Amino acid sequence: MASIRFIHAADLHLDSPFKGMTELPQEMLEQLRESTFAAFDQLINYAVETKPDFVLIVGDVYDGEERSLKAQMRFQSGMEKLNDAAIPVFVTYGNHDHLNGKWTRFALPANVFEFGGQVEDVCIDIRGRRVVLHGFSYAERHIKERMIDSYPVAEDRDVLHIGLLHGSAAGDETHAVYAPFTIADLVSKRYDYWALGHIHKRQILHEEPMVVYSGNLQGRHRNERGSKGFYEVELDGHETKLNFVSTSSVVFERVEVSCKGIQHANEWFSACMEAIDSFTYENGSAIVEIILTDVEEMTMELFSQSGMDEWLHALREMAAEREPFAFVQKIHIVQTSKLHAAYEPLVESVLQQIDSWTTEQWKGILEDLYGHAQAGRFLDRLHSEDLMEIRKDAEKLLYVEMSKLK
Structure with missing residues (x-):
C-alpha cells in the first residue's frame, strides 16, 4: 500500500518571553523575542511548499495558559495558510496551554482538529489508506496520572495507528514529569508511530515502532542547545523514514x-x-x-x-x-x-x-x-x-x- 507523509512538530511555545536575556543589545533581543514566530513561519512555509498529508502539533503551541493575542493571531494565520493549501492539522494542547486556561477565544479554520481533554481517536483517509490518530489535550496544567492507560490497543493491522502524547518517560526529570509512560507502555499499544511532545531535546526513544520526540522549534535558553526544528515522517506500515528540518532563528x-x-x-x-x-x-x-x-x-x-x-x-x-x-x-x-x-x-x-x-x-x-x-x-x-x-x-x-x- 502507498506510504503517507506527515510533519511531526511540538512545543512551539509561541511568544516565549525569553527571561533572563536582558544583557542582549536591544536589536538582538527583539530578534530573539520574535524567534519562536520566525521558527513557526518556517514550519508553515515548508508545509505549504512540500504539501504533506497532514501536520501533527503535539502540545504547548503557546508559552502560557493565557495564550497571548499576538501568539493566537500568528497561529491562526498559519493555520489559514495550511487550510488554503488543503493540509489538515491535528493539535493537542499541553501543560503550558491547557484547556482550563483563560484566554480570548479565536476560531481556527476547518482544517484544524483540536483534541479534547480525554483520549480520543480520529480516523482519516489518505489516498485509500486509513489512518487513526490517538491523542488528548491537557484539561489542567498538572496531569500526573498515566494517560497512556486510556489509549486503546491497535487491533486492525490494515490501518496505520499514530499516537500523540505530550508527556515524559517515567523517571526522566529533565522536565516536570507529566502524563508519565514507559517505552514498554507505548510499544504494547501496537501503534506504527508515536509522536511525542514536552521534552525539548530531539531524540528517538525506540525504533520499531518509532517513538520520537521532535523537540521544540526554537531553543529558548543555553540548556536548549543546537539546531531545533521538526520531523518530516514517511510511514508505510513496514518502514519509517525521518527527515529532520531545522527551523531555529537563533x-x-x-x-x-x-x-x-x-x-x-x-x-x-x-x-x-x-x-x-x-x-x-x-x-x-x-x-x-x-x-x-x-x-x-x-x-x-x-x-x-x-x-x-x-x-x-x-x-x-x-x-x-x-x-x-x-x-x-x-x-x-x-x-x-x-x-x-x-x-x-x-x-x-x-x-x-x-x-x-x-x-x-x-x-x-x-x-x-x-x-x-x-x-x-x-x-x-x-x-x-x-x-x-x-x-x-x-x-x-x-x-x-x-x-x-x-
Missing part, C-alpha cells in the same frame, strides 16, 4: 576555542572571532558560550591582567559587529597547565564541599536570590544541569583568582 550553542600558544590579547580575540564566525556561517544568528581549551600558564597570566568580565565585554563588542549576530553569553576555561596541577588539591577540596550539598542545602544557599521579589520572577526552575554549571563557574573562578596570586 541557535544556542557552546563553541570551543583552543588557546594553545596564545600569550597576547590580540591572538586570543582573533582565535575567538574565527571560531564564532565559523559557527554563525553554518548556523546563522547565535547565542554562544565560549569554551576555552588548551589553556596554558602563559594564557592564564594574560587573563589575570584584566577581570574576566572585561574580557567578556570586549569580546561581545567585537561579535556584535558581525552579521548574522552572535552574542557571547559566558566564557568557560578548561585549564590544562602546570598551574592547574599546583592548585588542584585546594580547588578539589572546595568542589568536594560543593558536591556534598543536598538539594535542600542548595535551596537554602540560593534562597535570597530565588525569593527576591524582583529577580525571582525572571528565574526558571533550577535543574541539575544548572547546578553543574554553577560548579564549573566556581572552579573556573578559583583558578583565575589563584593565577593572580602567583
